[in-house]
């Protein structure tokens with residue numbers, strides 16, 4: 020009997036133990052449950068945040084695409100010969116006159132890739148009596164030949180005489196072009212005659228004719244947000260004659276002669292011809308400039324001077340001339356420092372009025388957008404001339420759509436940097452153009468040690484993956500080869516423009532300057548730091564963001580997965596090259612310096628290649644082209 024209480028006691032203890040164990044198991048299960056719930060919730064919050072963020076990124080990407088497609092990349096106009104009446108003042112006369120077709124913004128002037136037809140780009144979109152119209156008050160003379168027996172050919176409101184035309188055609192030499200960095204004469208690709216700029220003089224002046232002003236307004240517009248003004252300089256390059264039958268120049272880009280070269284200008288002198296339309300393409304769009312006598316705008320009796328200007332990285336071609344002679348003067352167009360807002364109220368583009376500005380602002384104002392801070396990377400629409408020495412290039416040379424992306428980001432106080440992405444090595448074999456592009460890491464040049472170099476700083480592969488968000492895909496996807504002797508289908512031609520392979524065809528052999536695809540990097544600061552002063556450079560900003568404590572972000576602490584921030588901070592330290600690893604000057608995008616460089620180029624008064632003669636795979640040296 021005595022054992023009974025003991026046994027009861029034991030059983031009670033066992034039961035208590037079992038209960039405790041059960042409670043413990045329950046508590047553990049509850050905790051696991053709670054934990055699961057907590058993580059589930061966290062995942063939901065995260066996926067909600069991701070959904071918001073992805074939507075903002077998508078909106079921003081499509082805004083960017085629309086922006087690129089609607090931007091101006093070419094413009095054109097025409098000039099009539101008008102003799103001044105006795106006593107009429109030339110300036111007063113000019114003040115009432117100027118016509119231009121501002122490229123893509125005029126729906127009538129451009130056709131999309133899908134509906135590309137030949138249109139008359141010179142026809143002013145709207146008749147507007149306030150629109151000034153430029154006229155030529157004097158005939159245009161071209162002089163060539165040895166100084167002792169110089170021949171003068173005159174273009175007037177009556178066109179050009181058959182005899183003059185014959186002399187000019189005879190004076191020309193076959194025009195070569197650049198293929199894979201070499202000078203080639205191949206009439207299947209280019210059939211034209213040329214006079215080099217030093218072999219003739221002309222009385223025609225694109226400044227006097229008002230063309231340079233129009234180009235400057237349309238291709239390098241001032242922005243309300245821009246600190247410095249930009250202008251352009253046009254330099255006579257060649258006189259070309261495209262004659263029937265078969266005068267043509269197939270798809271190519273114009274070889275840049277300086278890193279400040281932004282565009283090309285073609286001026287067509289009045290000589291009767293048919294065919295020979297100039298097609299210029301960009302971002303899936305095409306503009307056709309038809310200067311033939313069968314063009315709609317041609318009021319048969321009046322000979323006119325017609326012109327077109329375009330960013331020189333845009334693919335373009337001259338279709339076959341089927342009758343007569345098509346005579347052109349070509350100019351290289353460089354960006355230079357402007358003279359400033361003289362009246363203090365220059366007509367400037369306001370980036371804040373662009374739809375892209377609103378999309379970027381909506382994103383930046385949203386706490387769910389790249390909350391911890393990030394770098395946005397944007398493939399630019401245009402390609403840029405740069406030297407091997409300068410991987411970073413000057414924002415002042417940005418073209419149309421790209422310049423407004425830059426200004427939009429700047430208007431929101433965001434730090435931007437523009438970097439050239441890779442070097443292109445060209446090759447040409449019997450199969451057509453081929454090209455080697457270093458794509459070890461898309462968009463970033465790698466050095467031997469496997470780290471990427473951006474803006475002169477080295478980063479580990481993983482750093483970049485973790486820090487950069489791409490806003491748009493690179494444009495030059497698949498390359499379509501057009502075999503020699505085979506006609507490219509119109510669509511094939513049209514879309515080759517977005518691929519790098521076409522760069523194999525230049526209008527002269529490549530020099531020390533080459534085109535490169537470029538990226539704009541935009542720093543999005545951590546949410547709580549938005550609106551604060553921008554850092555000196557994107558990478559300075561990143562370094563700061565990553566090394567500072569960011570407990571304020573609470574639940575978002577592991578927003579970017581399980582990678583630990585300290586990893587970035589440490590690896591930044593490890594990978595970031597020391598100051599003396601690179602020459603600051605080479606990579607600086609400081610506006611003061613940029614200003615100086617443009618100034619110097621303007622002072623030099625020429626478009627000589629920067630870094631000419633450096634050892635580059637493409638070779639160098641001017642050997643003629645157009």
Ligand SMILES: O=C(O)CCC(=O)C(=O)O
Nearest residue numbers: 285297337347349526645
């Ligand atoms: O004559 C034209 O319209 C364009 C010529 C051209 O593309 C060139 O000379 O590079």
Ligand SMILES: [Fe+2]
Nearest residue numbers: 272273335526
């Ligand atoms: Fe060209």
